[in-house]
Amino acid sequence: MLALLVALPILAFFAILLGAPARQTAIGACALNFIFGVGSMFCWNADIWDFSVRVLEKPALHLAFGYYDGMSLVMVVLSVIVALAAVLSGKAPEGSEKLYYGSSLLIAAGAIGAFASTDLFFFYAFHEMALIPTFLMIGILGRGDRRGIAWKITIYLGLGSLVLLVGLVWLASLAGTFSIPEMLANKPEIDLAAQKGIAALLIIGFGTLVSLFPFHSWAAPAYASAPAPTSMLHAGVLKKFGLYGMLRIAVPLVPEGLQVWLTPLLVLLLGNILWVGLVTISQKRLDTLLGNSSVMHMGYIFLAIAALIAVPGNTLAVPAAVVLMFAHGISIALLFGLADRIERSTGSLDLSDMGGLAKSAPGMAFLFGIAAMASIGLPGLANFSGEVLVFLSAFESYVPAEGLGPVQIACILSIWGVVISAVYMLRAYRNIFQGPVVKSTEKAADLTFIDHIPAVILIVALLAVGCYPNILLNFLK
Secondary structure (H helix, E strand, O other): OHHHHHHHHHHHHHHHHOOOOHHHHHHHHHHHHHHHHHHHHHOOOOHHHOEEEEEEOOOOEEEEEOOOOHHHHHHHHHHHHHHHHHHHHOOOOOOOHHHHHHHHHHHHHHHHHHHHEOEHHHHHHHHHHHHHHHHHHHHHHOOOOHHHHHHHHHHHHHHHHHHHHHHHHHHHHHHOOOEHHHHHHOOOOOOHHHHHHHHHHHHHHHHHHHOOOOOOOOHHHHHHHOOHHHHHHHHHHHOHHHHHHHHHHHHHHOHHHHHHOHHHHHHHHHHHHHHHHHHHHOOOEHHHHHHHHHHHHHHHHHHHHHHHHHOOOOOOHHHHHHHHHHHHHHHHHHHHHHHHHHHHHHOOOEHHHOOOHHHHOHHHHHHHHHHHHHHHOOOOOHHHHHHHHHHHHHOOOOOHHHOOOHHHHHHHHHOHHHHHHHHHHHHHHHHHHOOOOOOOOOOOOOOOHHHHHHHHHHHHHHHHHHHOOHHHHOOOO
């Protein structure tokens, strides 16, 4: 059945190429995936989700899908939720419907395929497949210096993927298999020198794809330039591939090598939270503010990963990272979807051009307010649950008599990121929706009933996990 979740968007893509109505076909495929994906939460341990076909005899490669554990399940559920919201949210430029919706389907298929793959080769290949339509959407349908930005993201992510590929191939050669379950079940004995080298490659490779500081400068311009579905899918879903890879591949298989790089990793994640956070405060446009905000919040998830590296038996770190990945994916997709709607209503995303939009678009103001509060970490919304778990995971092994360790010090410093998030999100909300009405907002249209649907889907997910985190945590024991 997981193969069907990957195949449906791809089949819909080819149907669009052959003349099927683009928007309706994309919505239909993503709606079916939403039903199957969310429905799988009730029977995810069943054998019906497993699929395997031998592609190559030597080395043995299998096109194989399955829920290895609850982490895979949560990431697939995130993918299908955001994919449906993305195709419902955007509006294709006239004459570009096939590219717009077809590319969105391929990005969704690549993300689902990567999270569901149990073969290391296809885990990597599906992610790379999703990058191609991302480049095309930015380069052809993006705003601003779209071609320059498309080249920048291509170079950054291309080099990051190459570094990652070297690390994964090195790891697979030592393990003697590309099967991820076999690797995890029969962990290969790798000497410290090799672990150190592989760990460095995986941190740089996965880190570049996640926008870990200082390999992050591609992300904010790319999200600001990209059409709404691309920003929603890449920032909300595809960027979690690197974090998922760290948890699924790096931490279990090269734990000692990662411990060597723990202190540098802590410094880099603080760069995400504090440095990029301050950069976010200085932004003058909503799209670049949201792009930098997304980069900033990756630091919190890396903090949970660092806590797991420091103490491999940490029981809170994986649930913390996965819940926050889910929460951030939903909230940033909601923010980018609403930002696109604001631009279509007002013709601008410059914060200095805004003001008083709540008077003409109260529905939009209400929904954006919920999204902003989620990003800040307001209790009752999913991001709060994830961030609290991250901070707790950093202190799970804390012994007062031994003093603060590097992870605890990084955690204390990272809490300032909560204050930084509140500053830039509340300032953005005030500038856009409060104050006197200006020319660009006085006749702005509010959301229609149809426009509310994708936002409501995402908000329900934020509220459900925020009010009852066990919806996800029960799968992450």
